[in-house]
Amino acid sequence: MVVIREKGIICELDDAAPSSSQVVAANPLAKVPTLILDDGRALYDSSIIVEYLDGLVATPKLIPEKFEERIEVKRWEALGNGIMDAAVAISHENREPKETRKGPDFYAKQQRKIDAGLATMEKDLNDEEFCHGDTFTLADIACGCTLICVDIRLPKMDWRKHFPALARHLARIVKRGSFNIL
Template identity: 40%
Template structure:
């Protein structure tokens, strides 16, 4: 299998971590979706990463779909519970974490792609408000627990780790580590795992 993505995308990092935790080997093919000569639309018509190319050539895209597919490939390190209610809870954590990444990327694109005179501060503020609200809820739901859900790491923890890691990379001004020390404790624990170490995004 081949995973098409970038080293700085938090969505790509999420599925790479899942594959590493599952001990399923994949080849990573780097692609810049913003380059004029990008081939991404030939793999995913939406032009987004990550995109997983299966052995038979079929493509699977969207990080949530890929993560769920990957979790079913091996019984090692089950990340999504089989119980319907627990599964929904873990997937809701993932949705909230993905929402932080969605809002962060929208705010970043407003600043990096749009000419200064066309940028909307209201739009950026709206996205940052989503991030702040989501961080507050994540912290409240985590409380003093060791993991987001249950007594072991799940996809919820992977998604949250990727979301806050993305904030550290692109929005260091968001002081979530001091405001929500329980989220930081979780993140520091995740950083000790080889899957998180190996997928640490480049700072440049």
């Protein structure tokens, strides 16, 4: 939704659950997000949807055209996705009955992924205004969404204390209108 707002795309949004009949009919994986195109085809997975939306509307360009820059932005996206996957895994596991939870090794493994991922983001951001280059890109969206996800899924994790550049970056980018929906 952040990309839709950044690009100024007008579309119908439906807050459907992954198990809803509409999502199941459109997406064989029964996952959200799913983007249903005007011709009825469906796109699934955030990275494909973002790629489509960035190509659909020329400006602002969120994924650079130049190969090296594009790869760097997509690297931020992949890193964010990995951190979010680990945060969601912990959050889901916390909802399981205690007797069926996977145990401390599972939690430690997921937490290491989050910590290492955030440390990499912190180092790479290096107090710059943007995650990559001199303009707002998908890298900044990925970073912001990742940090918000960690806040929501792991509210007791005090990542701001350990990653102050990320904390400052999030404080800046959530002021953008596109992040008002989160």
